[in-house]
Amino acid sequence: MKKVTLIAVAIFFSAASVFAAPLNRTGSDTTKTKKVKPAKVQYTCTMHPEVLSDKPGKCPKCGMTLVKKEVAKKKTT
Ligand SMILES: [Zn+2]
Known part of the structure; x- marks a missing residue:
């Protein structure tokens, strides 16, 4: 059971970083394009x-x- 929890946590974090990275990049890109x-x-x-x-x-x-x-x-x- 503990293993399953660990895997779930790992998946959660990797998914979070995968989703967070492109969102952050797109956001800053848009601001840059507008401001620069x-x-x-x-x-x-x-x-x-x-x-x-x-x-x-x-x-x-x-x-x-x-x-x-x-x-x-x-x-x-
Ligand atoms: Zn010249």
Whole structure:
């Protein structure tokens, strides 16, 4: 009888964790999707840092493909 109880408890806990995990994930995902803003990204030319674009493209000065540059909060320079 004790064995049966143990098995029942084990099943209960594993079932609980199986149900809890996806629910938690879905919940946080939904909140994240709603709250998270797209990070501000700018594109710049590696040779011409003054060239800034909010879209990927080519540098108007040298024609190089612009690289992604995430705008940092801190400016050390
Ligand atoms: Zn350039």
